[in-house]
Amino acid sequence: xxxxxxxxxxxxxxxxxxxxxxxxxxxxxxxxxxxxxxxxxxxxxxxxxxxxxxxxxxxxxxxxxxxxxxxxxxxxxxxxxxxxxxxxxxxxxxxxxxxxxxxxxxxxxxxxxxxxxxxxxxxxxxxxxxxxxxxxxxxxxxxxxxxxxxxxxxxxxxxxxxxxxxxxxxxxxxxxxxxxxxxxxxxxxxxxxxxxxxxxxxxxxxxxxxxxxxxxxxxxxxxxxxxxxxxxxxxxxxxxxxxxxxxxxxxxxxxxxxxxxxxxxxxxxxxxxxxxxxxxxxxxxxxxxxxxxxxxxxxxxxxxxxxxxxxxxxxxxxxxxxxxxxxxxxxxxx
Numbered sequence: 176x177x178x179x180x181x182x183x184x185x186x187x188x189x190x191x192x193x194x195x196x197x198x199x200x201x202x203x204x205x206x207x208x209x210x211x212x213x214x215x216x217x218x219x220x221x222x223x224x225x226x227x228x229x230x231x232x233x234x235x236x237x238x239x240x241x242x243x244x245x246x247x248x249x250x251x252x253x254x255x256x257x258x259x260x261x262x263x264x265x266x267x268x269x270x271x272x273x274x275x276x277x278x279x280x281x282x283x284x285x286x287x288x289x290x291x292x293x294x295x296x297x298x299x300x301x302x303x304x305x306x307x308x309x310x311x312x313x314x315x316x317x318x319x320x321x322x323x324x325x326x327x328x329x330x331x332x333x334x335x336x337x338x339x340x341x342x343x344x345x346x347x348x349x350x351x352x353x354x355x356x357x358x359x360x361x362x363x364x365x366x367x368x369x370x371x372x373x374x375x376x377x378x379x380x381x382x383x384x385x386x387x388x389x390x391x392x393x394x395x396x397x398x399x400x401x402x403x404x405x406x407x408x409x410x411x412x413x414x415x416x417x418x419x420x421x422x423x424x425x426x427x428x429x430x431x432x433x434x435x436x437x438x439x440x441x442x443x444x445x446x447x448x449x450x451x452x453x454x455x456x457x458x459x460x461x462x463x464x465x466x467x468x469x470x471x472x473x474x475x476x477x478x479x480x481x482x483x484x485x486x487x488x489x490x491x492x493x494x495x496x497x498x499x500x501x502x503x504x505x506x507x508x509x
Contacts, residue, residue, distance in 0.1 A: 181386045181393070188383030189409045192228045195375040196413050199224050202369035205362075222436040223444070227373060228410035230445035231380035236388065236402065237453045243462065244388055246296065247402020249445040250465045252411045253289075253438040254403070257472050258498035259415035260434040265491030272485040273431060282477035285435040287312045289470040292442045295450075296466040302450035309443045383409065397509040399461045404502060431480065438473070461509055468501045 229252045236245035265271055288309050295305030384406060391401035414437060475497065479490045486494075 181389045184382055184386035185390065185409075188379045188386060191379040192376055192383060192410065193413055195372045195379065196225060196228060198372045199227065199369050199376060202365040202372070205365045222433055223440045224369075224373075225413055225433075226437055226440050226445065227376045228380045228383075229407070229441055231377045232384040232402075232406050232410055233445040234449045234453070235381045235384040236398075237449050239385070239388070241388055241398055241402075242454075243398035244384070244391075244402035244406070245449070246446060246462045247399045247404075247465060248384070248406045248410065249441045250292065250296070250462065250469050251403025251407030252445075253441055253469045254465065254472060254498060254501055255407050255411045256414055256434050256437055257469075257476055258495050259411060260430050260437075261476055261486060262491045262494030262498065263415060264430045265486040266488050266495065270485060270487040271430060273480050275481060275484060277431065278477065278480045281431055281435045282481065284312050284316055284439060285473050286470075286477060288439040288442050289466075289473045292446065293466045293470045295447065296462050302447055306443065306447035306451055309439070309447060313439055313443055380410070397461070399465065400505060400509045403465050403505060438469075461505065464505060464508065465501075468497075468504075472497050472501075 229248055233245040233248045236242070236248065291305050291308035294300050294308075295302055300308075387401050387406055387409075388398065390396070391398060391405075414433060472494070476486075476494060479493070480486055483490065
């Protein structure tokens, strides 16, 4: 494929992916609302739907034995999410307040997933073990988020100190999520629309990945750069737009929850599960740099958010600067 047609296909795929992703997320939220799902569970499912471009692009690359591109899309998207959702969001808002319980609840999961991803990419454990490590934390979190806050739940929560703490953290998280996730009650056709546009997202994402990889080969750009910078940014733009919207409304918890949940689901569904089924493919060796930056920046964000009970403009610029340094280091080394 020549450079001109490949570039056209890439930008067309990116535009279609972005538009279709919004439709998928909105319809899934409506269906979840009709089924009576909690705000925390709706946020988790919406994050998974919004991650469809990254996950599809990664799977497309791995099936073509472009392991560096596949790993780069997922891990690079996670670094971009931290900068775009939390860094840019904090700068736009000036400051966003966060409950410390929510920071601990979301932060522990985010750090655990980043650690599991790091040890797998570094070759210390297999992809299957890495996936198991992620699911050990992610499945209980999703299960607790799915619980209806009934009288049974309240009786269970009062049974011990840690249960009361967990209940309080979930309540504080849902308090803000309810203000930003307010879908209309869905109808049966919303499920059909979601399925149709999800197929569109998958097709457009595959087109985007293959055209970007073709461009990279013809221009001599390493696969890790194509994945971790070009595709990662293109597939994560919807999250950045949503973060700016929430930041202007002072919804810091929604920003934090979306960033960390999106990253966790990216790793599980976009990297580890495909790696178990398809193998990791050929890699360039620079994935270690990308994954270490992802883990380190996650730890920095959690530390800043906990220490200051939120993220201010200075913290936002620091996160953005860290992403800029990541881009510079990866381009220089690649």
